[in-house]
Amino acid sequence: GQQVMQIPQYQHVQEGEDFTTYCNSSTTLSNIQWYKQRPGGHPVFLIQLVKSGEVKKQKRLTFQFGEAKKNSSLHITATQTTDVGTYFCAGPSDRIFGNEKLTFGTGTRLTIIP
Amino acid sequence: NAGVTQTPKFRVLKTGQSMTLLCAQDMNHEYMYWYRQDPGMGLRLIHYSVGEGTTAKGEVPDGYNVSRLKKQNFLLGLESAAPSQTSVYFCASSYLVQGGGTEAFFGQGTRLTVV
Numbered sequence: 111g112q113q114v115m116q117i118p119q120y121q122h123v124q125e126g127e128d129f130t131t132y133c134n135s136s137t138t139l140s141n142i143q144w145y146k147q148r149p150g151g152h153p154v155f156l157i158q159l160v161k162s163g164e165v166k167k168q169k170r171l172t173f174q175f176g177e178a179k180k181n182s183s184l185h186i187t188a189t190q191t192t193d194v195g196t197y198f199c200a201g202p203s204d205r206i207f208g209n210e211k212l213t214f215g216t217g218t219r220l221t222i223i224p
Numbered sequence: 225n226a227g228v229t230q231t232p233k234f235r236v237l238k239t240g241q242s243m244t245l246l247c248a249q250d251m252n253h254e255y256m257y258w259y260r261q262d263p264g265m266g267l268r269l270i271h272y273s274v275g276e277g278t279t280a281k282g283e284v285p286d287g288y289n290v291s292r293l294k295k296q297n298f299l300l301g302l303e304s305a306a307p308s309q310t311s312v313y314f315c316a317s318s319y320l321v322q323g324g325g326t327e328a329f330f331g332q333g334t335r336l337t338v339v
Binding site: 119143145179202 | 259264265266267268271272280282284298314316318326327328329330331332333
């Protein structure tokens with residue numbers, strides 16, 4: 111079945127440094143989504159990418175979808191303490207009845223050193 | 225709107241006991257999911273449903289059963305709990321967005337400990 115891997119598993123950065131997490135799928139994805147989970151919280155949707163090579167920005171966050179639609183990245187510029195949490199990518203595993211079931215990556219846990 | 229509500233939030237079970245986790249959503253979403261989250265393992269799909277009366281197996285379905293008798297509710301059952309089922313369980317619901325993707329809304333989670 112489809113596998114979605116993320117690297118790194120953990121990342122510790124000084125406040126103000128940049129952060130990047132990478133997501134790789136074993137199969138081509140029709141779309142990819144990113145979620146953030148704060149410590150003790152639940153995953154919250156950030157964004158969805160659909161087109162090959164697509165780049166989207168949300169303030170200090172930049173999301174990219176690879177040309178082959180098998181990989182994606184999330185880059186945070188000048189991290190802040192509010193960025194602490196685990197970032198997950200998610201992609202559809204199957205298309206059944208026209209829908210997708212979401213397969214989540216293993217996540218990257220970001221901690222910030224003040 | 226309450227969004228996605230899970231009950232209970234915490235539970236301790238003894239090995240062999242049974243229980244049902246309830247997920248309710250008030251967004252009229254077609255699709256609902258149950259995930260478990262373990263340290264270093266991310267979110268793993270247990271079962272999912274694409275509509276009322278339909279369910280399907282995810283990545284780790286063994287030891288769990290589900291039912292979707294009403295569109296707004298998705299129940300996860302453990303017939304005979306085992307320590308390996310100690311985990312945080314998340315329910316999610318979703319709908320189709322333009323382009324074919326699916327934005328998922330999550331409940332607050334249920335922390336289950338099996339002793």
